Amino acid sequence: MDLDGSEQDPEVKEYSPVCVGREDDIKKSKRMTAVVHDREVVIFYHKGEYHAMDIRCYHSGGPLHLGEIEEFDGRPCIVCPWHKYKITLATGEGLYQSINPRDPSAKPEWCSKGVKQRIHTVTVDNGNIYVTLSKEPFKCDSDFYATGDFKDTAKMMGCHFQDSVTERLWLLSLSLSLSL
Numbered sequence: 001m002d003l004d005g006s007e008q009d010p011e012v013k014e015y016s017p018v019c020v021g022r023e024d025d026i027k028k029s030k031r032m033t034a035v036v037h038d039r040e041v042v043i044f045y046h047k048g049e050y051h052a053m054d055i056r057c058y059h060s061g062g063p064l065h066l067g068e069i070e071e072f073d074g075r076p077c078i079v080c081p082w083h084k085y086k087i088t089l090a091t092g093e094g095l096y097q098s099i100n101p102r103d104p105s106a107k108p109e110w111c112s113k114g115v116k117q118r119i120h121t122v123t124v125d126n127g128n129i130y131v132t133l134s135k136e137p138f139k140c141d142s143d144f145y146a147t148g149d150f151k152d153t154a155k156m157m158g159c160h161f162q163d164s165v166t167e168r169l170w171l172l173s174l175s176l177s178l179s180l
Contacts, residue, residue: 017123017130026050026129033065036131039146041120043131044069044089046076050122051089052131053078058094058116058141059085073110092117092140117142 020034026045033042033055040055042065057064062082070079070086072095077086086095094113100106118140121132 015133015135017121017132019128020131021129023124023127023129030069031065032129034131036120036133039133041131041133042078043122043129044078046089049089050124050129052120052122053087053089053092054118054120054140054142054146056142056145057082057085057087058145059083061145064117075110087117090119091115092119092142115140118146 014037016037018034018036020036020041020043021032026032026043030046031042031044033040035041041052042055044051046069053064055065056062057080059080060082062080062085064078064080064087067078067081069076069089071077072086075095076089077095078089079086087093088095092115094116095110096113097108098111099108115138118134118136120134123130123132
């Protein structure tokens with residue numbers, strides 16, 4: 001038993017806020033990356049709001065911090081630079097355009113695939129930016145690239161990438177082998 005309270009419950013620690021930087025810095029750069037309790041995240045500052053999500057795209061592990069923010073159907077989204085998947089900043093939903101093939105006059109509509117990317121909470125206190133990891137109990141597709149199998153496989157294989165091209169090729173080969 002810990003009488004002085006110095007040892008914190010691991011689950012409480014995992015969901016405690018972590019200072020990731022200064023408000024002034026992210027407002028200038030519009031985005032930043034950080035590691036919060038062993039999870040890589042990207043923090044965006046867009047139109048006066050902060051958003052945080054897993055750094056790797058749910059689809060194939062693409063680097064979301066290198067993507068562009070665009071609006072689709074009035075919703076700001078990060079567009080993955082690898083395959084152009086669109087992910088809402090506010091909810092982590094994957095968006096796609098759909099059309100009714102039976103209606104020749106139909107116009108494409110933006111639809112949701114549901115929540116695919118894990119979203120985390122951003123708070124500001126005294127000019128500091130804090131990220132608190134999501135406590136949501138459901139599985140998100142982005143969890144694969146943020147924890148568990150992906151990280152363990154990379155470590156087990158002794159992967160230390162010196163550039164993003166090498167990392168991307170490895171991710172592609174891993175994705176292909178896992179889908180077989």
